[in-house]
Amino acid sequence: MNISSREAIVEKLASTEFDVLVIGGGVTGVGAALDAATRGLKVALIEANDFACGTSSRSSKLIHGGLRYLEQYDFKLVREALKERELMVSRTAPHLVSPVSFLFPLHEGVKERGYVGAGLALYDALRGKERVLPLHKHISSRKMREVAPDLRRDILKGGILYYDAQVDDARHTMTIARTAERFGATVANQVEAVELIRDGGRVIGAKVCDRESGKEFHIKSATTVLAAGIWNSKIQEGAGINHGYDIAMSKGVHIVLPKSAISLKTGVILKTALSVLFVIPWKEFWIVGTTDTQWTGSKEQPLANREDIDYIIEQANQVLLHPLKHSDVISVYAGIRPLVAPMEASSTTKISREHVVDHPLEGLISVAGGKYTTYRIMARDAIDAAASDLLKIVPKSCTEEIVLLGADGYQASLNNVGGLAAAHNVPREVILHLLSRYGSIFEEVLESAKIDASLLERIDPNLPYLRAEIRYAVTHEKALHVSDVLMRRTRIAIEVRDRGLSAAPGVAQMMASLLGWGSAKIEQEITEYEALVEREFLAEASIGGLV
Numbered sequence: 001m002n003i004s005s006r007e008a009i010v011e012k013l014a015s016t017e018f019d020v021l022v023i024g025g026g027v028t029g030v031g032a033a034l035d036a037a038t039r040g041l042k043v044a045l046i047e048a049n050d051f052a053c054g055t056s057s058r059s060s061k062l063i064h065g066g067l068r069y070l071e072q073y074d075f076k077l078v079r080e081a082l083k084e085r086e087l088m089v090s091r092t093a094p095h096l097v098s099p100v101s102f103l104f105p106l107h108e109g110v111k112e113r114g115y116v117g118a119g120l121a122l123y124d125a126l127r128g129k130e131r132v133l134p135l136h137k138h139i140s141s142r143k144m145r146e147v148a149p150d151l152r153r154d155i156l157k158g159g160i161l162y163y164d165a166q167v168d169d170a171r172h173t174m175t176i177a178r179t180a181e182r183f184g185a186t187v188a189n190q191v192e193a194v195e196l197i198r199d200g201g202r203v204i205g206a207k208v209c210d211r212e213s214g215k216e217f218h219i220k221s222a223t224t225v226l227a228a229g230i231w232n233s234k235i236q237e238g239a240g241i242n243h244g245y246d247i248a249m250s251k252g253v254h255i256v257l258p259k260s261a262i263s264l265k266t267g268v269i270l271k272t273a274l275s276v277l278f279v280i281p282w283k284e285f286w287i288v289g290t291t292d293t294q295w296t297g298s299k300e301q302p303l304a305n306r307e308d309i310d311y312i313i314e315q316a317n318q319v320l321l322h323p324l325k326h327s328d329v330i331s332v333y334a335g336i337r338p339l340v341a342p343m344e345a346s347s348t349t350k351i352s353r354e355h356v357v358d359h360p361l362e363g364l365i366s367v368a369g370g371k372y373t374t375y376r377i378m379a380r381d382a383i384d385a386a387a388s389d390l391l392k393i394v395p396k397s398c399t400e401e402i403v404l405l406g407a408d409g410y411q412a413s414l415n416n417v418g419g420l421a422a423a424h425n426v427p428r429e430v431i432l433h434l435l436s437r438y439g440s441i442f443e444e445v446l447e448s449a450k451i452d453a454s455l456l457e458r459i460d461p462n463l464p465y466l467r468a469e470i471r472y473a474v475t476h477e478k479a480l481h482v483s484d485v486l487m488r489r490t491r492i493a494i495e496v497r498d499r500g501l502s503a504a505p506g507v508a509q510m511m512a513s514l515l516g517w518g519s520a521k522i523e524q525e526i527t528e529y530e531a532l533v534e535r536e537f538l539a540e541a542s543i544g545g546l547v
């Protein structure tokens with residue numbers, strides 16, 4: 001994205017009359033934009049900051065049915081999520097969503113094995129006809145030594161292995177936004193909805209601010225879909241509109257560890273007193289979490305504190321042969337769950353157990369809650385509600401058939417890694433790395449390296465990201481700030497101990513040449529990134545944390 005093409009997008013936002021304006025570029029909002037665009041509607045999507053900068057880059061990164069909902073007998077929800085899981089792995093996003101195995105360790109031989117085994121048999125059965133992931137299987141104590149050498153054999157009596165899937169949430173969300181754009185949506189980050197515009201009892205768009213230029217303008221739209229997660233109520237209240245649900249904020253923290261810290265050949269799920277703890281394989285790392293505590297601080301930058309980290313380490317250490325130490329921790333991240341609850345007197349709200357679609361005024365729909373896995377369902381429900389306010393026939397949602405950018409031809413590229421490596425004169429690992437992030441369009445990333453071979457160098461010597469990816473993030477993925485590249489286009493911020501501080505100046509220099517930054521702007525970008533990281537470090541060292 002160069003400056004002039006962004007200006008053209010902003011100009012289009014200001015001058016077009018849209019069918020649907022989506023506010024919020026988390027997974028729900030980008031999903032809604034894709035759903036609406038593929039129904040033939042004229043769509044605008046605005047994100048106040050960067051795509052996925054809210055909860056959608058801070059999840060456990062699992063595409064799953066949610067075993068704990070089985071215990072609550074919520075079979076409908078589990079079935080729905082499992083169907084989405086199979087769909088993403090097999091058709092819509094196989095390059096970004098991949099299977100991952102989890103071991104459910106058992107403390108007791110017969111009764112617990114029967115109970116958990118029955119639950120996992122049901123979990124397997126609920127996914128319906130399309131069955132891509134393997135079925136669960138029982139693991140004896142002896143076999144445990146092989147698959148999970150670091151689990152304590154004195155208290156564990158074997159386990160059960162089952163499958164779910166995982167995703168790089170921030171990349172996936174951004175890829176949905178790009179796919180929506182490909183189907184005609186007008187998409188911009190750093191454009192904030194400041195106020196909803198009303199014409200009597202109808203919402204007819206929003207007053208917005210382009211945060212890059214500071215310019216304010218109106219976006220006119222027949223319907224507006226509020227998909228701003230924990231920010232929904234603020235925007236609605238600003239326009240004096242009552243909403244049919246309340247959003248409570250619950251913080252969840254994860255720690256990232258090097259693979260060498262735990263010897264396991266699979267992920268692990270552990271039951272805790274209140275919920276579950278996941279040990280999730282993540283490239284050359286483990287992600288371990290999560291917590292569940294009330295959060296009343298900044299929505300923009302939720303922060304972990306020392307107690308959060310202590311809790312996670314303590315829970316994991318209950319079953320680990322070689323206890324984790326604080327010094328093992330590479331990084332920490334926190335996210336906020338938007339927990340929705342109905343307002344008592346509301347007649348406008350359609351509550352399902354997980355997400356809520358509210359239609360408080362003509363022309364305004366708000367959608368919140370749910371989970372990452374079911375974003376497509378939330379998006380479909382929100383656009384169904386918007387369609388009822390449009391004076392035209394709107395086709396049914398077809399996103400079940402829409403593959404994300406990079407999915408088409410992905411398997412064929414994967415089957416030919418050797419050939420592609422030879423054709424591009426790069427090692428196989430480079431092709432595999434690029435395929436897992438861009439799918440079949442990976443060659444677009446390598447294009448710039450044909451002219452400048454130094455772009456094949458790594459950003460950080462210990463991580464696989466190439467310098468060409470910084471360039472591509474700016475030219476094709478709408479990265480506008482150093483934090484966009486380090487925190488979301490790549491995941492350097494959670495994969496190195498300094499959270500990307502040493503990479504920041506190089507990233508800024510490279511972005512500067514593409515975005516026309518002078519030395520003052522470069523300095524400002526680096527300083528702002530340092531301040532973000534500094535706040536994380538301070539909070540993590542403190543008991544109680546910063547707000």
Ligand SMILES: Cc1cc2nc3c(=O)[nH]c(=O)nc-3n(C[C@H](O)[C@H](O)[C@H](O)COP(=O)(O)OP(=O)(O)OC[C@H]3O[C@@H](n4cnc5c(N)ncnc54)[C@H](O)[C@@H]3O)c2cc1C
Binds near residue numbers: 057064235252
């Ligand atoms: C710790 C944790 C772990 C989780 N793990 C999982 C998991 O493993 N699997 C799973 O399925 N789900 C998981 N979830 C849930 C999942 O992450 C969320 O349900 C999902 O990301 C919510 O997406 P969203 O788009 O609704 O909200 P968000 O991602 O928060 O997006 C809202 C967006 O709106 C933007 N915005 C705000 N105000 C404005 C404005 N005025 N104008 C324009 N834009 C605005 C924000 O900047 C933000 O980008 C987890 C959640 C947490 C907190």
